[in-house]
Each structure stands twice: as structure tokens, then as C-alpha cells.
Amino acid sequence: MARVAIIGGGPAGYEAALVAAQLGADVTLIEATGAGGACVLSDCVPSKTFIAASSVLTEIHESSELGIGTKEATADPAAVNGRVRRLATQQSADIAQKLVNAGVDLVYGRAALRVDKGYNYVHELHIVPIEGEPYDTEADVVLLATGATPRTLTSAPVDGERILTWRQLYDLKELPEHLIVVGSGVTGAEFASAYLAMGSGVTLISSRDRVMPHEDAEAAETVGRVFVRRGMDVRNHSRAAAARRTDNGVEVELDDGTVIEGTHALICVGSIPNSDNLGLHAYGITVDEHGFIPVDKVSRTNVPGVYAAGDVTGVHALASVAAMQGRIAIWHALGEAVRPIKLAHVAANVFTDPELASVGVTQADVDSGKVDCRGVLLPFASNPRAKMVDRTEGFVKLFAWNSSGIVAGGVVVGSRASELITPIALAVEQRLTVEQVARTFTIYPSLSGSVAEAARQLMEF
Numbered sequence: 043m044a045r046v047a048i049i050g051g052g053p054a055g056y057e058a059a060l061v062a063a064q065l066g067a068d069v070t071l072i073e074a075t076g077a078g079g080a081c082v083l084s085d086c087v088p089s090k091t092f093i094a095a096s097s098v099l100t101e102i103h104e105s106s107e108l109g110i111g112t113k114e115a116t117a118d119p120a121a122v123n124g125r126v127r128r129l130a131t132q133q134s135a136d137i138a139q140k141l142v143n144a145g146v147d148l149v150y151g152r153a154a155l156r157v158d159k160g161y162n163y164v165h166e167l168h169i170v171p172i173e174g175e176p177y178d179t180e181a182d183v184v185l186l187a188t189g190a191t192p193r194t195l196t197s198a199p200v201d202g203e204r205i206l207t208w209r210q211l212y213d214l215k216e217l218p219e220h221l222i223v224v225g226s227g228v229t230g231a232e233f234a235s236a237y238l239a240m241g242s243g244v245t246l247i248s249s250r251d252r253v254m255p256h257e258d259a260e261a262a263e264t265v266g267r268v269f270v271r272r273g274m275d276v277r278n279h280s281r282a283a284a285a286r287r288t289d290n291g292v293e294v295e296l297d298d299g300t301v302i303e304g305t306h307a308l309i310c311v312g313s314i315p316n317s318d319n320l321g322l323h324a325y326g327i328t329v330d331e332h333g334f335i336p337v338d339k340v341s342r343t344n345v346p347g348v349y350a351a352g353d354v355t356g357v358h359a360l361a362s363v364a365a366m367q368g369r370i371a372i373w374h375a376l377g378e379a380v381r382p383i384k385l386a387h388v389a390a391n392v393f394t395d396p397e398l399a400s401v402g403v404t405q406a407d408v409d410s411g412k413v414d415c416r417g418v419l420l421p422f423a424s425n426p427r428a429k430m431v432d433r434t435e436g437f438v439k440l441f442a443w444n445s446s447g448i449v450a451g452g453v454v455v456g457s458r459a460s461e462l463i464t465p466i467a468l469a470v471e472q473r474l475t476v477e478q479v480a481r482t483f484t485i486y487p488s489l490s491g492s493v494a495e496a497a498r499q500l501m502e503f
């Protein structure tokens with residue numbers, strides 16, 4: 043029976059463990075904090091649960107045109123944060139139970155590779171459990187799935203009270219009166235959006251010319267305009283040089299010397315891979331200059347029998363990608379037929395309000411001539427359902443290959459973009475033509491009607 047040891051119990055690690063158990067391996071999963079990893083306990087699940095609450099307030103605040111909204115609705119931060127914590131803990135417990143039921147030996151503690159037998163086709167791990175004595179164990183296959191940690195700035199020391207990482211937000215008893223969010227990547231934009239909806243004053247420090255610089259420009263600009271319309275102070279072309287506590291709160295100093303005062307600062311300047319203290323260097327495992335563990339398309343590191351998956355690889359920091367990398371690693375390691383990971387069709391969603399979802403080729407690819415595609419953008423302002431619910435900010439953008447008319451990608455900005463991207467993702471994955479999408483009956487009136495309409499406009503006669 044193959045012995046599989048997995049370090050880290052986030053989506054990469056626990057999905058891999060379930061596959062390994064299904065294939066009859068002897069599986070040990072070592073996890074430092076809780077099953078589900080940072081994804082479930084401090085990053086993805088808590089943030090989306092918090093956003094679920096903030097979205098309700100947005101719906102109420104933005105419904106005055108319908109004759110039923112009120113600007114007076116407020117949130118109880120302690121109740122919202124309490125629910126966030128409970129839901130995350132419950133989700134972690136569910137995953138732990140699933141692993142145990144599958145026969146996985148779930149060890150709470152920390153693990154690292156031991157160098158002694160590194161090149162003998164048997165790998166040795168040193169495990170320091172939370173309870174009990176440290177011990178060594180052997181494995182035929184090792185998966186490194188240790189995730190990442192919020193990056194901080196030495197000039198902005200976090201204290202968990204006023205200057206915070208996103209993992210410390212849910213301990214706040216009060217809603218920040220004025221939150222300064224440093225960094226306008228996906229994480230910063232999501233929290234800025236959610237706290238604005240909750241009723242905090244929000245200043246967003248964005249180092250580039252727009253929020254979410256890695257997303258489709260028209261989409262990110264649309265979201266940025268909504269932020270400003272709702273009262274967010276968005277500072278483009280600004281970098282935080284330092285943040286410090288004051289008597290009443292915090293001040294964030296920008297590169298140009300401007301000082302912004304607030305009650306709290308949230309540092310969202312990216313993440314650092316958890317590749318230290320795993321014994322990688324001594325084991326001969328390559329780690330790049332940013333701390334990521336390079337892997338190939340079946341999750342192999344440079345050392346035979348040692349695989350890596352998830353955020354620690356720097357491939358694409360999404361739970362869905364981490365889980366797929368983990369599964370692929372185990373299928374490959376245990377000799378199953380496996381398809382290398384295909385990242386071109388990964389659908390992603392930013393849970394701002396409005397949401398921003400995308401899949402497949404990008405506008406930048408089209409504009410640069412990297413791909414030969416045509417595209418169309420349909421604003422929701424002309425969609426009857428969007429008008430009825432008074433959520434007309436946003437659009438559907440669709441791309442098709444010029445040679446075949448097959449759908450190549452798309453972008454949706456809107457209140458349920460995370461759902462609306464699925465028909466486009468399906469078309470991309472299943473190689474449907476714009477004609478096939480356009481001939482599909484959609485509900486009238488519906489936001490998804492815009493997907494079919496965009497496809498119709500891309501048909502060539």
C-alpha cells in the first residue's frame with residue numbers, strides 16, 4: 043500500500059487526501075491550524091461569509107429607486123463576525139469529519155521533510171504534533187500544500203487592533219468608523235467594497251491607475267466608478283509608505299508625504315508562500331526567488347516523489363486551482379491516467395459589489411494580437427431585468443475565435459456575475475460556437491439573456 047504524506051490541509055491538501063484515500067493509499071495529513079486550512083478558517087470562507095452579509099445591506103441601500111429601500115439599515119458587527127467565525131469553524135469540522143471517514147490519518151501539528159533518506163525513493167518527515175511527542179514517519183509520496191501568509195510592511199506593523207491583516211478583521215467588536223485599505227488587488231477591493239456597504243467610511247490606497255490592476259480594465263474601472271459613487275475615497279497612483287497608530291486611530295503616510303487619518307488600517311499587499319521551515323533547501327527542492335515551489339503541470343517538484351500544490355506553488359491563487367493541483371498530484375503519483383492542469387479555462391470571480399467574473403482569453407490578449415478573436419460588450423443598462431431590479435451598472439463581454447466562432451472567453455460585471463459566468467465558462471470548456479449559445483432559449487427577462495444576445499451579435503453571416 044502506497045504511503046502518502048500531505049503537509050497542509052487547505053483545499054490542495056484535503057482534496058488530495060480524499061483522492062489518495064479513494065485510491066487505497068495509506069494517507070497521513072498534517073495540518074497546523076485546522077482542516078480546510080487558511081482557505082476555510084481565515085481567507086476565502088470567512089471573507090465570502092462577511093460579504094454575504096454586506097451584500098444584503100447593499101441590496102437594501104440601493105433599492106430606494108424601487109420604492110422600498112432605506113439608507114438607515116445597519117449591521118451588528120459582533121453578530122456578523124460571530125456568524126463568520128461559527129460558519130468557518132463548522133466548515134472546518136465538516137472537512138475533518140470527511141477526512142476521518144475516508145480513512146485519512148489527520149494529525150494536528152507541523153511537519154517538515156527530513157533529509158536523511160531524501161534520495162532513497164522513501165521520504166522521511168519530522169512531525170511535531172500539537173499534542174504528544176515529535177516523531178518521524180516515512181512516505182513514498184509527499185505533497186507540500188502549505189499555502190501562504192499575508193504579506194505585511196515593516197513600516198506598517200500590524201497590531202491586530204488598529205493595523206490589521208485580513209485574518210484579524212473578524213475579532214473586531216466594532217465596525218471601523220474609517221477603514222483605510224492599503225492595496226487594491228482582489229483582496230483589498232473585496233474588503234473595501236464590503237466595509238463600505240457595512241457603513242464604514244473607506245479609503246482605498248491603490249498603487250496603480252485603477253483598482254484591481256490585474257483584471258479586465260473596463261470591468262475594474264466600472265467597479266471603481268461604483269465605489270466612488272457610493273462614497274469611497276479611492277486614491278489611485280498612491281503607495282503607502284508607512285502606517286502607525288495615533289491617539290484616536292491610525293495614520294497612513296503615502297509615498298508623496300500625504301497623510302491620511304482613519305480609525306483602522308487593513309493591509310492587503312499580497313501573500314508570502316509558506317515554504318520556510320519545511321526543510322526544502324536541505325532536501326534539494328527548488329524554491330524560486332519569491333519563495334514559491336515551482337511545479338510542472340502534474341504538480342511535480344524537481345525531486346522525484348515530492349509534489350506541491352496550491353498557493354505555495356504560485357500557480358494561480360484560487361481554491362479551485364489548489365484543489366485541482368492536489369488531485370492531479372495524487373492521480374499522477376499513484377499511477378492513474380491524468381490530464382495536466384489546464385489554466386486557460388479557469389473561471390474566477392471577485393466578490394466586490396458589483397461582482398467581476400472572468401474566464402478564458404482576455405481583452406489584453408485580443409488587443410495585443412496574441413489571440414485572433416472578436417469581442418462585444420453589452421451594458422446591463424439595456425437589459426430589461428437589470429432595469430427592473432435597478433442594477434444596471436455592469437456588462438457582459440464575450441470573445442469568440444475569428445476562425446471558428448467558438449466562444450473564447452468573457453467578462454461579466456454585475457450583481458451576480460459569479461453565477462452569470464458559468465454559461466460562458468461552459469461554452470469555453472465545451473467549445474460551443476456563438477451560434478450554439480445564441481440559439482439557446484434564455485428566460486425573459488433575465489440577466490443571462492445578455493450572454494445569448496452578446497453571442498448573437500458575434501455571429502457572422
Ligand SMILES: Cc1cc2nc3c(=O)[nH]c(=O)nc-3n(C[C@H](O)[C@H](O)[C@H](O)COP(=O)(O)OP(=O)(O)OC[C@H]3O[C@@H](n4cnc5c(N)ncnc54)[C@H](O)[C@@H]3O)c2cc1C
Pocket residue numbers: 049050051052053054055072073074075076078079080081082084085086087089090151152153154187188189190208229316319320351352353354358359360361362364393
Ligand atoms: C481574503 C481572501 C479571499 C479569498 N477568496 C477566494 C475565493 O473567493 N475563491 C477562491 O477560489 N479563492 C479565494 N482565495 C484564495 C484561496 O483562499 C487560496 O487560493 C487557497 O486557500 C489555497 O489553498 P491551499 O491549500 O494552497 O492553502 P491554505 O488554504 O492556505 O492551507 C494551507 C494550510 O497549510 C498549513 N501549513 C503550513 N505549513 C505547515 C506545516 N509545516 N505543517 C502543517 N501544516 C502547515 C497552514 O496552516 C494552512 O492551514 C482567497 C484568498 C484570500 C487571501
Ligand SMILES: NC(=O)c1ccc[n+]([C@@H]2O[C@H](COP(=O)([O-])OP(=O)(O)OC[C@H]3O[C@@H](n4cnc5c(N)ncnc54)[C@H](O)[C@@H]3O)[C@@H](O)[C@H]2O)c1
Pocket residue numbers: 195224225226227228229230232247248249250255280281282283310311312313358359360390391392393
Ligand atoms: N475572490 C477570489 O477568488 C479571491 C479573493 C482574494 C484573493 N484571491 C487570490 O489571491 C490573489 C492575490 O490577491 P491580493 O489582492 O491578495 O494580492 P495582489 O498581490 O494581487 O495585490 C496586492 C496589491 O497591493 C499593491 N501594493 C503593494 N504594496 C503597496 C503599498 N505599499 N501601497 C499600496 N499598494 C500596495 C500591489 O501593487 C498590488 O496591486 C489573487 O490574484 C487571487 O488569485 C482570490
